[in-house]
Structures are given as structure tokens and as C-alpha cells.
Amino acid sequence: MSESTTIRIATVGVGGMGGAHLKHITANKKAKLVAVCDVDKARADDVAAKHGATAYYDHREMFKKEKLDAVTIATPHYDHPGIAMDAFTHGLHVLSEKPIGVYVKAARKAVEAHEAAKAKYPGLVYAIMFQERTYLHYRKMKAMIQAGELGRLMRTTWIATDWFRTQWYYDHGDWRATWKGEGGGVLLNQCPHTLDMFQWLVGVPSKVTGHVSLGKYHDIEVEDEATAFFEYDNGMIGHFTAITAESPGINRLEIVGENGRLVLDGKALTFHRNSVSGLKHLREAASSFERAPFVTETVDYDDGQPTGHHVVVDKFLDAILDGTPLIAEAKEGLNSLAMSNAIMLSSFTGTKVSVPPDEDAFKAELDKRIATSKFRKHAATAAAIDFDASWKK
Numbered sequence: 087m088s089e090s091t092t093i094r095i096a097t098v099g100v101g102g103m104g105g106a107h108l109k110h111i112t113a114n115k116k117a118k119l120v121a122v123c124d125v126d127k128a129r130a131d132d133v134a135a136k137h138g139a140t141a142y143y144d145h146r147e148m149f150k151k152e153k154l155d156a157v158t159i160a161t162p163h164y165d166h167p168g169i170a171m172d173a174f175t176h177g178l179h180v181l182s183e184k185p186i187g188v189y190v191k192a193a194r195k196a197v198e199a200h201e202a203a204k205a206k207y208p209g210l211v212y213a214i215m216f217q218e219r220t221y222l223h224y225r226k227m228k229a230m231i232q233a234g235e236l237g238r239l240m241r242t243t244w245i246a247t248d249w250f251r252t253q254w255y256y257d258h259g260d261w262r263a264t265w266k267g268e269g270g271g272v273l274l275n276q277c278p279h280t281l282d283m284f285q286w287l288v289g290v291p292s293k294v295t296g297h298v299s300l301g302k303y304h305d306i307e308v309e310d311e312a313t314a315f316f317e318y319d320n321g322m323i324g325h326f327t328a329i330t331a332e333s334p335g336i337n338r339l340e341i342v343g344e345n346g347r348l349v350l351d352g353k354a355l356t357f358h359r360n361s362v363s364g365l366k367h368l369r370e371a372a373s374s375f376e377r378a379p380f381v382t383e384t385v386d387y388d389d390g391q392p393t394g395h396h397v398v399v400d401k402f403l404d405a406i407l408d409g410t411p412l413i414a415e416a417k418e419g420l421n422s423l424a425m426s427n428a429i430m431l432s433s434f435t436g437t438k439v440s441v442p443p444d445e446d447a448f449k450a451e452l453d454k455r456i457a458t459s460k461f462r463k464h465a466a467t468a469a470a471i472d473f474d475a476s477w478k479k
């Protein structure tokens with residue numbers, strides 16, 4: 087940390103999401119935005135001028151020249167691990183956008199670099215933007231599971247089809263939905279959140295059977311539809327389906343345990359609570375079809391806690407200052423990425439895949455697709471997308 091307790095911070099990648107980072111950084115008195123970096127020079131200059139910050143076009147130059155404490159990363163996915171690793175060599179705390187990387191091999195190296203850098207820079211923070219962990223319905227569901235209200239978990243089924251995106255969205259930003267520029271579709275861009283929640287609530291599966299459809303409804307290279315079957319060591323099974331073409335879509339999550347079924351349907355949370363364990367009942371009942379008695383309860387989850395991206399940013403700053411726990415440590419982002427890579431690898435190879443998947447096998451499949459990708463990198467980008475409408479869904 088620099089002499090004062092104000093955190094000197096910069097953001098790399100100041101498009102749509104980078105703009106949101108800047109809003110939350112500048113709203114927090116514990117931070118001072120001193121620089122921004124974007125390969126789009128006009129954008130970097132414009133944003134820097136608006137914030138009275140210095141513009142850079144190469145993050146390495148910024149790390150060398152500026153006296154920084156921390157950086158947030160909001161570039162396209164491939165660059166997340168590399169920029170984080172460069173930051174660690176300068177002892178900078180990092181808040182990375184999701185996903186932690188495109189493939190586990192690169193992301194794992196960033197996590198290892200962070201661990202190694204902590205020897206020289208104790209307390210070095212590496213956080214990831216998983217703002218859905220602040221959402222009150224998910225927090226309540228996790229608390230209920232942890233308190234044992236569901237008992238033995240039997241099935242988790244997530245229909246995440248409210249990630250609707252138009253062709254205009256994909257066309258807006260040349261890196262989007264290309265193998266070379268983005269590295270994946272709905273699983274890698276939208277579903278890091280959903281898969282993170284899946285593993286946060288009920289754990290990481292040990293085996294995955296997946297199927298993805300590439301450009302099924304949109305004119306894109308990557309997947310706009312993904313479906314998976316998860317097997318867990320504890321016997322639970324999981325289903326997962328996500329798509330960016332269903333309108334209206336739905337966010338429906340069912341977690342079934344021996345003590346009942348917890349259902350999130352949009353924002354409504356319901357618990358069908360058994361008065362005896364359904365598994366005990368099926369063993370002991372002296373009748374053929376009668377189910378365990380249950381009651382249906384509407385679950386109130388609004389405890390007034392703040393939610394959203396700003397909470398992740400605020401906790402990141404607090405963690406730097408006094409070790410306050412993060413909303414999500416970046417290393418936890420390896421789990422959702424491993425699940426995402428496993429679904430893709432399973433689909434590409436037509437086989438059941440272990441989690442984490444074989445890193446080299448996944449990279450080889452990705453490289454085959456990158457080789458024929460239409461994406462050609464250039465600095466100028468389209469106007470940034472305003473994501474506010476997406477978060478209000």
C-alpha cells in the first residue's frame with residue numbers, strides 16, 4: 087500500500103463492464119482512480135479525461151509508470167489471467183471480471199502466480215466479479231442447505247434460459263462469440279455466474295456429460311445452447327441447461343433433498359417441506375403410492391443486505407485495507423470454468439468427462455476451433471454495450 091490509506095487503483099479495459107467498475111470505484115472514498123488502460127486509444131483518452139485519470143494503451147507500461155496499489159480487469163476473457171499475472175509481479179491487488187480465464191490451464195497458472203506472489207507481497211488480493219453471490223435469494227438457499235433443511239441432496243436442476251441475447255449484441259464487439267476473440271459462448275460469457283452458483287450451492291460434480299450447439303439460433307461461431315448432466319460423488323444428480331435464444335426465458339432452479347424441494351422460479355422462492363424424510367418414508371410406509379406429507383412455504387429472503395457489483399468492489403477494497411473476506415476469491419472461479427470446459431469437452435468428444443477435465447485435451451479442442459476462427463484482432467471497438475438492462479432482468 088502507498089503511504090495514505092487511499093487505494094490507488096486503475097482499470098484495464100474500459101468498455102461496457104469497465105465503465106461499471108469505474109462507477110463503483112469512484113463512488114468509494116477508499117479508492118482513488120489514477121489511471122485507465124484500453125487498447126482502444128480514443129476510448130482510453132475519453133474515459134481518462136472524464137475521470138481526471140491518466141490514459142494508457144498497454145497495461146504493462148501503466149504498471150511500470152504508475153504508483154498503483156490495485157487494478158481491476160474488464161477486458162475480453164483471454165487476457166484476464168495474463169494481465170492478472172503481470173499485476174502480481176508488481177505486487178498489485180487484482181479484481182478480475184469473470185470468467186477467470188477461457189481454459190483451466192491458463193487460469194490455474196494465474197492462481198499459482200498469485201499464491202507465489204503472496205510470499206513477497208503478503209495479503210495480496212485476487213478477487214473475481216461474481217456479483218450473483220450477493221443476491222439474497224441465492225444466499226438464503228445456501229443458508230438453508232448448509233443448515234441441513236433439505237437433508238441428503240438428491241437432485242439439482244437448473245433451467246437458465248433467461249440469458250437472452252440478440253444478433254445485434256453478438257455483432258456489437260468484434261471479439262464476441264468468436265473462438266479466437268472470446269473462446270466460447272453462453273457457457274463462457276453468461277454462465278460463469280450460473281455455474282459458479284451451481285457449485286457454490288451444491289458443489290462441483292465429479293462427472294459431466296454435455297451437449298452444446300454452435301451457432302444454432304445466432305450467426306456466431308460458438309455455442310448459444312448448452313445442456314449437461316452432472317454426477318456427484320455423494321449420489322446427487324444435476325441437470326443444467328442454458329441458452330441465449332429463448333424468449334421469454336426463465337431462471338428456474340430446483341434443489342431436491344430428502345426433506346423436500348426448494349424451488350427458485352424467477353425471484354420467487356418456495357420450499358415444499360416434508361414433515362418426515364421422503365427417503366425414510368419410502369422405506370417405512372405400509373402403502374404403495376402415498377407420498378411423505380409436506381407443506382408448501384413461501385420463503386422470505388429479503389434481509390435488506392446490499393446486492394450487486396458495487397458490493398464486490400467495496401469488499402475488494404476492504405479486503406486490501408483490512409483483510410475483510412471477499413465476495414469471491416478468484417481461485418474459486420476455477421470451479422465454474424472447469425465445469426464449463428468439461429461440458430464443452432464432453433460435447434466435442436462425445437464422451438463423459440471428469441471434473442476438472444484434462445486441460446491439454448480441452449486446449450487441443452479449443453485450438454482446433456481457433457484455427458478456423460474468423461476473428462481478427464484490431465484496436466478499434468464498437469460503442470460499449472450498456473448492461474444495465476441485463477442486470478435488471
Ligand SMILES: NC(=O)c1ccc[n+]([C@@H]2O[C@H](COP(=O)([O-])OP(=O)(O)OC[C@H]3O[C@@H](n4cnc5c(N)ncnc54)[C@H](O)[C@@H]3O)[C@@H](O)[C@H]2O)c1
Nearest residue numbers: 099100101102103104123124125126160161163183184470
Ligand atoms: N460481471 C458482469 O455482470 C459482466 C457483465 C458484462 C461483461 N462482463 C465481463 O467484462 C469483460 C468485458 O466485457 P465488456 O462487455 O465490457 O466488453 P467491451 O468490448 O465492452 O469492453 C472491453 C474493452 O477492453 C478493451 N481491451 C481489449 N483487450 C484489451 C487489453 N489487452 N488491454 C486493455 N484493454 C483491452 C477493449 O478495447 C474494450 O474497450 C468480459 O470478461 C465480460 O465477461 C461482466
